[in-house]
Amino acid sequence: MLYSRYFIPTVKETPSDAEVISHQLMLRAGMIRKLAAGIYNYLPMGLRSIRKFENIVREEMNKADAIEMLMPGVQPAELWQESGRWAFYGKELLRFKDRKDAEFCMGPTHEEVITDMVRREIKSYRQMPINFYQIQTKFRDEIRPRFGLMRGREFIMKDSYSFDVDSQAADKSYDKMYNAYMRIFERCGLNFRAVEADTGSIGGSSSHEFMVLADSGEDAIVSCDSCRYAANVEKAESRIVQENAAGEQATLEKTATPDKKSIADVAEFLGLATDRTIKALVCASDTDEFAMALLRGDHELNEIKLKNALGWNEIRMATEEEVQRLTGSPTGFLGPVGLKEKLLVVADLLVQNMTNAVIGANEKDMHYRNANPGRDFNPDRFVDIRNVVAGDCCSRCDEGKLEMWRGIEVGHVFKLGTKYSQAMNATYLDANGKEQIIFMGCYGIGIGRTVAAAIEQNHDENGIIFPIPIAPFHCSVVAINAKDKGVMAESEEIYLKLEKLGIEVLFDDRDERPGVKFKDNDLIGIPLRIVVGSKGLAEGKVEVKIRATGEVLSLPIEEAIATVQQMVTSALEYKE
């Protein structure tokens, strides 16, 4: 490709609304441009990277016996009403009507459509296992799109759906996809973790997320420093270490804590560590059910765990007015003792063994000292509802401690069980001619998000450093002076030779000063660069520069070509 005839609109200045580095660099490198909030044009360079990654995904999907197809972006409401998600999905589902007033939506995911197709076409146990996938544009009307391709409203996703005769077979399909995902992200050279995850609105029994590690990641994940356990904090469990209650239970005693609302303030005021206090939070469901959560003062509530424990659809913190009505007290002084109205009280497991703790008295400016569970209050349930913290003991092995990371969710695999097949009546006949419900799994990869995550993980002050497998071009040839006929002729020859070898080359033939070319080439992240100048040429040599390391090799022309070819080939090779 000739740079002068191609389209790479780079910019020097960072657009002011781009916050994370991948967004800034994709804009500056001319890969994407915003059309509307969370909706982007993929410019040629951006598209090339995306296609590269899509092809890796495609290869691994095919290898894992998934079959490619393509489903529509626009979907009829009936299917969603049938699965129950028309009501459940909320505003994220972009809905509209056609000229006949029939309701439709932009597909945010395709469980309904694929299940509909499968229930019509798959009739026998002989047709399974089967797994369909597509690489297609999704639309989710996110409340807050941000970070460029990281969280767009319109985005490209690879989604696949497996269909099996029973749960065991479905587990096998799941494992196959899990392994394919591992290979996909390994092939891209990404530093990632597969972690246990909450199933969220997709539903189903269990799932793993694939998280690219990056400080800008929106998810917190933990992993054990000793065994293979890793999980999203939403889901992560730690081993409960039962600390033995220290000392005798003292007498419950009401004490004034004027204006001390936060745990830190109360603890300081009473001269105690925060772990001797109990925090009480009032939560509400979407149907206005309420519950009080109790946690050790230094711990954080995990809303997902609480939501799941209560079987709620949604969870939110109660408003100040609701709290006042239920407890008779303003927030900051809440506790389980002497509640005004009957309220479900859920305590974290670690509250169980606390002795002589400080709790709110449900009265402005008042707390209790020496509160003891079992004696002074009896929670309805003890459940794990706290966020694990770094240093917690691993729940899966004896010696491990948990470490915390930030991650970008680039892939997610779910065991769906019969959630959709049951609702939509997708059945087959088994060997005995008996009708059975199909078992499903679904698997997604954010294509654009993975490219953004790769940039997030691979860049320096000069720009992007693409891993070769997903780089828009493998190599560039930079002619130092476009007016120097000898330099241009030699550059062109190298360019053509490399192309003949199957290397994807960007030939920077522009009549620009060298500095401009170097800056642009660094910014757009081409992994390898051959620089052709008149001085080197006088000795029959050109330079090979490696973007990632900054290493420069001065080599005879043929050797330079061979070096580039060898580097590209070895980078594209996947070692099992």
Next chain:
RNA sequence: CGGUGAGUAGCGCAGCCUGGUAGCGCACCUGCCUUGGGAGCAGGGGGUCGCUGGUUCGAUUCCAGUCUCACCGACCA
């Protein structure tokens, strides 16, 4: 939707407080010059100052409304 901030040339910004019809840097066009890390000189093009209404002789500037965008909270590939 709630909270915060911003809308002035393609991008990054100034001007607004103290009304008088708009400016800087980059980018773009022409010419000269230059060619190993975003050069220099000269000339040039480009703006209904987000939109609507009000106040005023006169509004980018003051007032009201409205739209859009970004950031902080719940969702997710």
